[in-house]
Amino acid sequence: MATTDQEVNELIKREYEHGFVTDIESDTFEPGLNEDVIARLSGIKKEPEWMLEWRLKAYRRWLEMDEPDWAHVGYPKIDYNSISYYSAPKRKEDMPQSLDEVDPELLKTYEKLGIPLHEREKLAGVAVDAVFDSVSVATTFKEPLAKAGVIFCSISEAIQDYPELVKKYLGSVVPAGDNFFAGLNSAVFSDGTFVYVPKGVRCPMELSTYFRINAANTGQFERTLIIAEDSSYVSYLEGCTAPMRDENQLHAAVVELVALDDAQIKYSTVQNWYPGDEEGKGGIFNFVTKRGAAIGKNSKISWTQVETGSAVTWKYPSCILRGENSVGEFYSVALTNNYQQADTGTKMIHLGKNTSSTIISKGISAGKSSNAYRGLVKFGPGAEGARNFTQCDSLLIGDRCGAHTFPYIESKNKSAIVEHEATTSKVSDEQMFLCRQRGIDPEQAVSMIVNGFCKEVFKELPMEFAVEAGKLLEVSLEGSVG
Amino acid sequence: MLSIKNLHASVEGKEILKGINLEIKAGEVHAIMGPNGSGKSTLSQVLAGNEAFEVTEGEITLNGENLLELETEERAREGIFLAFQYPVEIPGVSNLQFLRTAVNAMRQHKGQDEMNAAEFMKLAKEISKQVDLDPAFLKRGVNEGFSGGEKKRNEIMQALLLQPKLAILDETDSGLDIDALKVVSDGVNALRAEDRAILMVTHYQRLLNHIVPDYVHVLAGGKIIKSGGRELALELEERGYGWLGIKDEETADSSVN
Numbered sequence: 001m002a003t004t005d006q007e008v009n010e011l012i013k014r015e016y017e018h019g020f021v022t023d024i025e026s027d028t029f030e031p032g033l034n035e036d037v038i039a040r041l042s043g044i045k046k047e048p049e050w051m052l053e054w055r056l057k058a059y060r061r062w063l064e065m066d067e068p069d070w071a072h073v074g075y076p077k078i079d080y081n082s083i084s085y086y087s088a089p090k091r092k093e094d095m096p097q098s099l100d101e102v103d104p105e106l107l108k109t110y111e112k113l114g115i116p117l118h119e120r121e122k123l124a125g126v127a128v129d130a131v132f133d134s135v136s137v138a139t140t141f142k143e144p145l146a147k148a149g150v151i152f153c154s155i156s157e158a159i160q161d162y163p164e165l166v167k168k169y170l171g172s173v174v175p176a177g178d179n180f181f182a183g184l185n186s187a188v189f190s191d192g193t194f195v196y197v198p199k200g201v202r203c204p205m206e207l208s209t210y211f212r213i214n215a216a217n218t219g220q221f222e223r224t225l226i227i228a229e230d231s232s233y234v235s236y237l238e239g240c241t242a243p244m245r246d247e248n249q250l251h252a253a254v255v256e257l258v259a260l261d262d263a264q265i266k267y268s269t270v271q272n273w274y275p276g277d278e279e280g281k282g283g284i285f286n287f288v289t290k291r292g293a294a295i296g297k298n299s300k301i302s303w304t305q306v307e308t309g310s311a312v313t314w315k316y317p318s319c320i321l322r323g324e325n326s327v328g329e330f331y332s333v334a335l336t337n338n339y340q341q342a343d344t345g346t347k348m349i350h351l352g353k354n355t356s357s358t359i360i361s362k363g364i365s366a367g368k369s370s371n372a373y374r375g376l377v378k379f380g381p382g383a384e385g386a387r388n389f390t391q392c393d394s395l396l397i398g399d400r401c402g403a404h405t406f407p408y409i410e411s412k413n414k415s416a417i418v419e420h421e422a423t424t425s426k427v428s429d430e431q432m433f434l435c436r437q438r439g440i441d442p443e444q445a446v447s448m449i450v451n452g453f454c455k456e457v458f459k460e461l462p463m464e465f466a467v468e469a470g471k472l473l474e475v476s477l478e479g480s481v482g
Numbered sequence: 483m484l485s486i487k488n489l490h491a492s493v494e495g496k497e498i499l500k501g502i503n504l505e506i507k508a509g510e511v512h513a514i515m516g517p518n519g520s521g522k523s524t525l526s527q528v529l530a531g532n533e534a535f536e537v538t539e540g541e542i543t544l545n546g547e548n549l550l551e552l553e554t555e556e557r558a559r560e561g562i563f564l565a566f567q568y569p570v571e572i573p574g575v576s577n578l579q580f581l582r583t584a585v586n587a588m589r590q591h592k593g594q595d596e597m598n599a600a601e602f603m604k605l606a607k608e609i610s611k612q613v614d615l616d617p618a619f620l621k622r623g624v625n626e627g628f629s630g631g632e633k634k635r636n637e638i639m640q641a642l643l644l645q646p647k648l649a650i651l652d653e654t655d656s657g658l659d660i661d662a663l664k665v666v667s668d669g670v671n672a673l674r675a676e677d678r679a680i681l682m683v684t685h686y687q688r689l690l691n692h693i694v695p696d697y698v699h700v701l702a703g704g705k706i707i708k709s710g711g712r713e714l715a716l717e718l719e720e721r722g723y724g725w726l727g728i729k730d731e732e733t734a735d736s737s738v739n
Contacts, residue, residue, distance in 0.1 A: 429534065430570040434624075437530050437566075438584035438640065439558040439591065448583060452574030452623065 261296030280339025283311025561647030667692030
């Protein structure tokens with residue numbers, strides 16, 4: 001009934017709670033992009049010559065590329081010369097040597113976001129790399145990790161300290177010419193996280209990066225590279241927030257994962273970039289390329305994402321299953337409200353024998369938003385005995401939103417098996433009435449029903465973050481139906 | 483306790499209830515009987531505040547308070563409980579979580595502390611035994627894959643947990659075999675209390691062999707056409723609704739008498 005829709009409408013008028021701005025002095029480039037800007041960026045970071053060359057090559061290639069227009073989203077044309085490509089909090093010396101040297105304003109920012117960086121208040125058992133605008137400002141738990149042989153640092157440090165590893169793997173999974181946004185990122189990425197887990201090591205704690213955009217008119221272009229050597233294991237989580245601003249801001253990240261024989265990488269994302277206001281003004285354009293290469297036999301790459309933020313999302317965390325018996329997984333919850341648009345999904349590219357993949361996608365649309373699942377399952381000629389299971393469920397809240405499913409299947413091997421299930425449902429009036437008749441607030445009822453819908457995905461998240469994800473959903477749903 | 487005066491209600495513009503008058507005192511058990519389409523279920527939905535139904539005239543008060551001014555969840559917190567005829571499924575939400583959320587919403591309303599997971603688990607296990615439900619049900623999704631009988635027992639379990647002032651049972655006997663009917667009836671009888679009223683809505687009188695009412699009302703064409711004691715139900719069973727000049731499949735639109 002319409003009445004329930006109205007109630008749900010009234011439900012969610014809570015504000016984005018991470019929308020504050022940190023008042024901090026920053027070194028910020030003038031807007032604009034050309035070879036000089038890239039050279040300056042590389043210079044500030046004291047990068048070796050090869051890195052600059054790599055960037056310039058990517059830039060020249062990018063100039064020849066076209067922005068993709070096939071996604072089910074619409075947004076005003078981006079003027080890439082109106083964006084500032086570097087912004088970093090000012091600091092006296094080079095890198096802070098310890099957390100005591102990190103600007104207290106920055107520490108306060110992360111505390112406010114619920115990510116205390118001080119070791120004494122640290123998140124139990126989770127190491128954090130904090131990226132603020134264009135730079136990594138702090139990384140916790142470096143020492144105990146180093147003892148285990150795990151390298152966990154900013155990508156800028158890795159370029160200085162582990163150039164051979166970076167040279168070998170950077171761009172090996174997502175080449176600079178892969179797509180328009182990956183090309184741009186390759187040219188101008190300013191920081192990000194580097195993880196290396198040596199042979200036979202099970203990383204002793206969860207690793208995480210917390211991305212924060214603060215400065216206005218800047219883009220954030222981070223680059224993450226995770227390498228898991230033979231028989232190693234690592235679980236990594238990223239979180240993202242940004243201030244509320246009327247202008248759209250661009251976030252174009254690239255994440256590359258490499259899993260060798262018997263290695264396992266679990267990558268979880270809780271994305272809560274500023275989604276824009278109720279009228280659809282402002283918000284982050286989240287155009288991200290994430291891909292994992294399961295190179296080794298019996299390797300496994302697992303993506304779990306909870307996407308609640310951003311004005312426009314264009315994101316397809318994918319797996320290239322090259323190794324025999326390698327496994328790819330994609331668990332996704334994507335929630336859109338108000339005028340948010342999401343076109344997200346995955347690609348599972350089966351190349352090796354007996355490779356298998358699982359896709360569980362839960363799309364929730366509320367308000368006037370648009371939510372599309374786009375997925376490709378591809379079997380190469382060598383993918384003997386490969387199989388995929390895909391389940392795409394959409395939940396609609398109200399009657400002014402849209403849900404779309406675009407599954408693509410390509411098979412060059414007759415022995416491959418694909419199963420695909422899809423459902424669309426609504427938060428029904430009967431469910432709402434049952435909850436309310438038991439004394440439960442309508443708002444709490446919607447959030448409980450939506451959480452139930454997402455259960456299969458939430459159980460894939462590391463424990464510490466499953467609760468956070470549930471709460472985030474609750475906040476994002478506020479005022480959800482329009 | 484509950485007072486209904488000249489209640490008219492419609493759904494999608496069609497009038498279903500055409501002037502109901504009913505007084506229920508604390509401690510009493512009332513049964514509303516009537517043929518299909520007489521407005522029985524509508525009455526229970528209207529009392530619980532389902533917004534699909536529009537009250538066009540009349541009043542409902544609970545202990546003097548105007549119920550029509552209260553939202554569904556506010557009525558629930560004031561002590562109105564509806565055991566649904568067809569309880570809906572909520573996939574992925576565990577029964578335990580659902581029940582605890584409900585109990586804590588009530589406790590919060592009464593200014594009591596919320597129950598933590600361990601305390602609640604203990605209470606829920608005890609009560610689930612009372613309605614012969616395996617505590618394993620607590621971990622399953624709300625009504626997800628429950629049989630008809632399990633759903634009904636789950637409803638009664640909720641009533642026992644929430645301890646309402648007025649429990650409305652909508653066709654609680656439908657679809658139950660004799661054993662399940664016994665379990666459900668025992669649960670309802672356990673609810674009977676000096677300070678609580680029970681309103682049973684039923685098509686058949688067999689439920690009333692197990693839960694003996696103080697009063698029986700016959701609803702037809704959106705009005706109560708006859709009221710009496712327990713014996714009225716027995717007479718109805720013997721003589722059928724035709725005895726009162728109404729057909730069993732009659733719609734609410736056709737006139738009575």
